[in-house]
Amino acid sequence: xxxxxxxxxxxxxxxxxxxxxxxxxxxxxxxxxxxxxxxxxxxxxxxxxxxxxxxxxxxxxxxxxxxxxxxxxxxxxxxxxxxxxxxxxxxxxxxxxxxxxxxxxxxxxxxxxxxxxxxx
Amino acid sequence: xxxxxxxxxxxxxxxxxxxxxxxxxxxxxxxxxxxxxxxxxxxxxxxxxxxxxxxxxxxxxxxxxxxxxxxxxxxxxxxxxxxxxxxxxxxxxxxxxxxxxxxxxxx
Numbered sequence: 001x002x003x004x005x006x007x008x009x010x011x012x013x014x015x016x017x018x019x020x021x022x023x024x025x026x027x028x029x030x031x032x033x034x035x036x037x038x039x040x041x042x043x044x045x046x047x048x049x050x051x052x053x054x055x056x057x058x059x060x061x062x063x064x065x066x067x068x069x070x071x072x073x074x075x076x077x078x079x080x081x082x083x084x085x086x087x088x089x090x091x092x093x094x095x096x097x098x099x100x101x102x103x104x105x106x107x108x109x110x111x112x113x114x115x116x117x118x119x120x
Numbered sequence: 121x122x123x124x125x126x127x128x129x130x131x132x133x134x135x136x137x138x139x140x141x142x143x144x145x146x147x148x149x150x151x152x153x154x155x156x157x158x159x160x161x162x163x164x165x166x167x168x169x170x171x172x173x174x175x176x177x178x179x180x181x182x183x184x185x186x187x188x189x190x191x192x193x194x195x196x197x198x199x200x201x202x203x204x205x206x207x208x209x210x211x212x213x214x215x216x217x218x219x220x221x222x223x224x225x226x227x
Contacts, residue, residue, distance in 0.1 A: 104211060106166065106209060110163035112163060
């Protein structure tokens with residue numbers, strides 16, 4: 001059974017940092033694009049970042065470029081999101097999601113999400 | 121960046137109704153479009169990929185159509201379990217965008 005389990009969310013002050021993790025199981029992690037998608041309270045879905053199977057390609061939404069870094073450790077079946085210089089508008093539930101096919105980035109499996117709250 | 125515009129933002133319907141949701145892209149995305157269903161407090165669920173392909177396990181009352189810049193999601197006969205919010209997502213490039221969502225409410 002495919003499982004994605006996020007962790008690392010919490011309350012952080014503006015300007016602070018947080019590292020999210022996503023533990024994957026039930027599939028060959030190194031064969032799939034992986035992504036982070038977020039959802040602010042009461043709002044719609046917003047794609048945050050993608051990473052290719054071997055980590056050689058990474059893409060970010062403009063609002064997080066230079067502040068967030070996506071990475072992965074295929075040996076540990078884990079996806080990460082390092083978030084620096086956090087702002088109030090980064091407050092959201094953050095989901096990790098698996099690309100459906102080898103080279104596609106629509107998402108067939110999602111984690112349960114982890115809440116990040118940026119507030120003083 | 122490619123912008124995705126969904127309409128309507130809210131839809132009131134009754135069980136058994138035929139429901140159509142539209143998604144428009146700001147430029148051609150070929151058929152690289154997915155549809156998701158999301159219920160409160162839950163992660164989204166993939167319904168349709170590549171504009172018209174039904175994801176495994178999704179009821180056949182859901183269907184998708186379109187290509188280029190205009191796409192539709194149709195629910196042929198709305199069921200109680202279908203009251204939720206629906207999102208389109210383009211994946212024509214690796215910089216992705218979602219539509220703003222359509223909430224399907226009970227009439």
